[in-house]
Amino acid sequence: MQLPTLNTFDTVFLCPLGVNAVKKLLLLCVPLFLATLAPAIAQSNPIALLPSAKQSVTVSGTSGGGQRGSGCVGNVGLEPNHIVRIQADGNLQFQVEGGADVTLLVVGDTNKFCVAASKLDQGKVMISGRWKKGDYQVFVGNQSKVRDSYSLTIGPSKT
Known part of the structure; x- marks a missing residue:
């Protein structure tokens, strides 16, 4: 059995989003997630x-x-x-x-x-x-x- 290539993975799991769209989504979501955690992190120290x-x-x-x-x-x-x-x-x-x-x-x-x-x-x-x-x-x-x-x-x- 052959491992899927990036294109196969993109087609099967990410559907029409494409790799660039996923990267953009991550660039937006990760900072928002970290900003949400910042007050809790700051007060726990x-x-x-x-x-x-x-x-x-x-x-x-x-x-x-x-x-x-x-x-x-x-x-x-x-x-x-x-x-x-x-x-x-x-x-x-x-x-x-x-x-x-x-x-x-x-x-x-x-x-x-x-x-x-x-x-x-x-x-x-x-x-x-x-x-x-x-x-x-x-x-x-x-x-x-x-x-x-x-x-x-x-x-x-x-x-």
Whole structure:
């Protein structure tokens, strides 16, 4: 039995599309597929911070979700918006700017910190203090069920 040549393969499996059409289709589909995965890939990689570096990191996303948390948590997603890996003990500040009712929840191995915006905060909340080395899950939520874009900045504590 003879293996099919490119022309036979083209005729049998790709019908009238032809090889060039398939190449064009792949050139269109692959980047769209990768663009769809990019946010998930970006958020699955931890944000590594060294408090002594004195530099801030800013990331953005969409707040809120279908999970109603207790207390100040508000509505958050089932998965954290970001994972932060603090590489050494140090003073850091987590600050979120978003909608008027934004909430910020930071969960570590042994503790969790939560703050919700008030009418005076104008959509800006922060948690500042001394942080232990380790991984932290960061959830950005809303008191309402509205999903808003936000900007999260993590850097040296100003206090």
